[in-house]
Amino acid sequence: MSMKSKPLAMVTGATSGIGKAISLKLCEDGYDVIALGRSTTILAEMTSHSGVRPLALDLTDREALAAALEGEEIDVLVNNAGIMPPIGSFDKMAQSDIDTTLEVNLSAALSTTRLVLPGMMARGRGHVFFTGSTAGHAPFPNMAVYGASKAAIASFAAALRCDLSGSGVRVTEIVAGRVETALYRDALTADARADMYSVFQAVQPEDVAAMLGTVLAMPANVDVTRFDILPTAQFVGGGGFAKGNRT
Ligand SMILES: NC(=O)C1=CN([C@@H]2O[C@H](COP(=O)(O)OP(=O)(O)OC[C@H]3O[C@@H](n4cnc5c(N)ncnc54)[C@H](OP(=O)(O)O)[C@@H]3O)[C@@H](O)[C@H]2O)C=CC1
Numbered sequence: 155m156s157m158k159s160k161p162l163a164m165v166t167g168a169t170s171g172i173g174k175a176i177s178l179k180l181c182e183d184g185y186d187v188i189a190l191g192r193s194t195t196i197l198a199e200m201t202s203h204s205g206v207r208p209l210a211l212d213l214t215d216r217e218a219l220a221a222a223l224e225g226e227e228i229d230v231l232v233n234n235a236g237i238m239p240p241i242g243s244f245d246k247m248a249q250s251d252i253d254t255t256l257e258v259n260l261s262a263a264l265s266t267t268r269l270v271l272p273g274m275m276a277r278g279r280g281h282v283f284f285t286g287s288t289a290g291h292a293p294f295p296n297m298a299v300y301g302a303s304k305a306a307i308a309s310f311a312a313a314l315r316c317d318l319s320g321s322g323v324r325v326t327e328i329v330a331g332r333v334e335t336a337l338y339r340d341a342l343t344a345d346a347r348a349d350m351y352s353v354f355q356a357v358q359p360e361d362v363a364a365m366l367g368t369v370l371a372m373p374a375n376v377d378v379t380r381f382d383i384l385p386t387a388q389f390v391g392g393g394g395f396a397k398g399n400r401t
């Protein structure tokens with residue numbers, strides 16, 4: 155029986171954007187938070203917040219991750235870490251970008267969940283979040299591999315709930331629209347990023363964190379299996395027409 159006084163969460167991709175906001179929100183809500191990311195500088199800064207336990211780690215390092223989580227009793231797992239590969243048509247993508255996107259956005263989330271889930275099931279309680287995307291539920295041009303990684307996350311989260319029925323462990327997919335973060339830092343130039351965020355007022359990372367806190371606070375018999383959080387002005391889907399010849 156664990157003697158820990160506070161519930162324990164782990165947030166991947168905790169050094170920036172959505173993951174950082176979620177980490178700080180969970181600390182405010184009384185959790186200790188294992189904040190995972192590669193940036194030691196930002197992790198060090200985050201320790202000024204009571205409850206943050208920094209874990210400097212590359213999620214693709216399976217052995218290091220398993221060693222770091224040994225003996226930890228994690229009550230809430232937020233699979234949030236993710237990258238946006240270069241924006242462009244699939245035929246122009248480098249294989250390395252394809253591999254890295256799937257590795258970080260999908261495989262790492264599954265590996266982390268596989269390490270944490272047995273303890274949750276043994277304790278008969280826990281919550282696993284996956285930061286998905288509208289791009290996993292509708293086709294976005296020039297980000298086919300990114301969308302595929304998020305579609306896989308959506309499918310996995312839903313199927314995982316089937317396996318977990320009766321276990322007391324809850325699963326939530328966060329379907330986020332445009333959130334103002336550094337996600338596009340490598341995919342777009344600074345001007346292009348500024349233009350993108352000027353079109354409509356984006357969701358802020360703190361908005362996603364607030365919604366996650368609300369979902370977590372639901373009674374144990376209630377599972378918000380998915381929440382979509384988009385800018386009011388952003389729609390997804392709808393008829394888009396290819397430019398050029400109308401075939
Ligand atoms: N911003 C948006 O519009 C949307 C974002 N999302 C998703 O939200 C999630 C968070 O992204 P967001 O906050 O926007 O972007 P950021 O780029 O601000 O944050 C990404 C986080 O992922 C971490 N990360 C990336 N690669 C690795 C790795 N190999 N090992 C460990 N950590 C890693 C980064 O940490 P570090 O660099 O320190 O390693 C960073 O903390 C992603 O999954 C993204 O796909 C979904 C929909 C919309």
Ligand SMILES: CC(=O)[C@H](N)C(=O)O
Nearest residue numbers: 287288289330331332
């Ligand atoms: C990057 C995303 O996943 C997001 N859906 C967006 O619209 O930018």
